[in-house]
Amino acid sequence: MTPELGTIEGFYGRPWDWEARAAHVTALAPHGYGFYLYAPKADAFLRRRWSEPHPESESGHLAALAAHCRREGVRFGVGLSPYELYLGFDEATREALARKLHELDEIGIDDLAILFDDMRGDLPGLAEKQIEIVDFAAERSKAGRLIVCPSYYTDDPILDRVFGERPANYLETLGSVLDPSIEIFWTGPRVCSKEITADHLVRVGETLKRKPFIWDNYPVNDGQRMSPFLHLRGFTGRGPDIGDWISAHGVNPAAQPWLSRIPMLTLEAVYMEDTGYDADAAFRAAAEAVAGPELARLIEADLELLQDKGLDGLSEKEPAALRDRYAAVDHPCAREVIQWLDGHWRITNETVLTQ
Numbered sequence: 001m002t003p004e005l006g007t008i009e010g011f012y013g014r015p016w017d018w019e020a021r022a023a024h025v026t027a028l029a030p031h032g033y034g035f036y037l038y039a040p041k042a043d044a045f046l047r048r049r050w051s052e053p054h055p056e057s058e059s060g061h062l063a064a065l066a067a068h069c070r071r072e073g074v075r076f077g078v079g080l081s082p083y084e085l086y087l088g089f090d091e092a093t094r095e096a097l098a099r100k101l102h103e104l105d106e107i108g109i110d111d112l113a114i115l116f117d118d119m120r121g122d123l124p125g126l127a128e129k130q131i132e133i134v135d136f137a138a139e140r141s142k143a144g145r146l147i148v149c150p151s152y153y154t155d156d157p158i159l160d161r162v163f164g165e166r167p168a169n170y171l172e173t174l175g176s177v178l179d180p181s182i183e184i185f186w187t188g189p190r191v192c193s194k195e196i197t198a199d200h201l202v203r204v205g206e207t208l209k210r211k212p213f214i215w216d217n218y219p220v221n222d223g224q225r226m227s228p229f230l231h232l233r234g235f236t237g238r239g240p241d242i243g244d245w246i247s248a249h250g251v252n253p254a255a256q257p258w259l260s261r262i263p264m265l266t267l268e269a270v271y272m273e274d275t276g277y278d279a280d281a282a283f284r285a286a287a288e289a290v291a292g293p294e295l296a297r298l299i300e301a302d303l304e305l306l307q308d309k310g311l312d313g314l315s316e317k318e319p320a321a322l323r324d325r326y327a328a329v330d331h332p333c334a335r336e337v338i339q340w341l342d343g344h345w346r347i348t349n350e351t352v353l354t355q
Contacts, residue, residue, distance in 0.1 A: 005032040006035030006074075006248060007036045011221075012222040014344070018065065022064075024253075029072045032268050034075060035075035037079050051097075059103070077112060081119075112147070113149065114149070117153055119163065121164050122165050131174065138179065147183040150170070150184065150185070154186065154190055154191055183248070184212060186214060187217055196242060198239070211245060213247045218251070219251075230256065230306040232283070234280065234286065239270070240271050240274045266279065290333065295331050298325060323338060
């Protein structure tokens with residue numbers, strides 16, 4: 001079964017611009033990408049400063065993107081990360097949340113995501129406090145679909161090391177108490193999962209008491225360790241059989257909007273081609289569709305440098321050679337490679353900590 005595919009703009013660092021977002025929606029809508037969730041970590045008015053309204057100009061851009069999505073037959077949603085709201089959900093913060101939800105309703109959203117990711121989690125009663133917030137939002141939002149990202153959205157122990165040890169039965173409580181109509185995000189066995197299997201998803205579904213909504217962290221390349229790489233190869237480690245065990249499959253793209261389309265187009269092939277899927281062939285077809293035959297061949301020839309070696313692994317002469325090759329091609333994908341070489345999207349730990 002081919003699930004609903006979609007884009008989750010949920011990465012750290014430099015966000016896309018409004019033109020890139022609209023173009024992305026238009027380009028991927030014919031390939032099964034039926035929703036776009038706007039949730040960049042850099043939008044402080046959805047995260048650190050969530051209780052403040054968006055500036056008027058930003059609200060206008062969001063409303064325009066929502067309208068563009070409707071014209072393309074794509075659901076538009078917003079991911080709200082009320083930073084550590086569960087530490088004190090008092091009357092003042094309730095009123096602030098109600099105002100924010102009204103603001104989002106005025107923009108015109110189809111989907112609302114309440115995101116508790118990447119915040120402190122080693123707190124007693126964490127699940128119950130978050131459920132209270134979600135129920136509050138569900139009663140007030142006009143969105144047709146509500147999705148929650150738990151604080152612990154994977155089995156990966158790195159979350160426990162960074163954000164504190166997860167409370168006992170945290171996910172079981174969320175699954176048992178949350179209204180069954182509310183979706184729950186899941187990234188797989190790891191934050192950035194190399195493989196997501198049907199067996200894994202069956203077990204997670206039993207815990208969550210619903211099919212998980214996949215938040216796929218490929219080809220995202222945020223963070224200090226990943227930003228020096230361009231993730232361009234076709235999807236692997238996801239078989240068509242997982243479609244029966246998920247409610248939807250959202251993809252967190254890379255910082256490079258045009259280049260992200262290449263791997264994202266291959267996900268359609270994972271489901272459509274069933275057991276005949278070939279990641280290399282899917283990459284070539286997607287690269288040609290996005291970049292054209294000439295540039296696609298160039299990108300394929302340089303995959304080892306772009307995706308495996310990365311900026312910090314290039315030899316002394318390789319950056320200049322890459323620059324010369326891509327400067328000779330007039331295409332947005334080529335320009336993104338050059339910007340990447342210039343460190344345009346490089347992220348530090350400080351960037352992550354302040355977003």
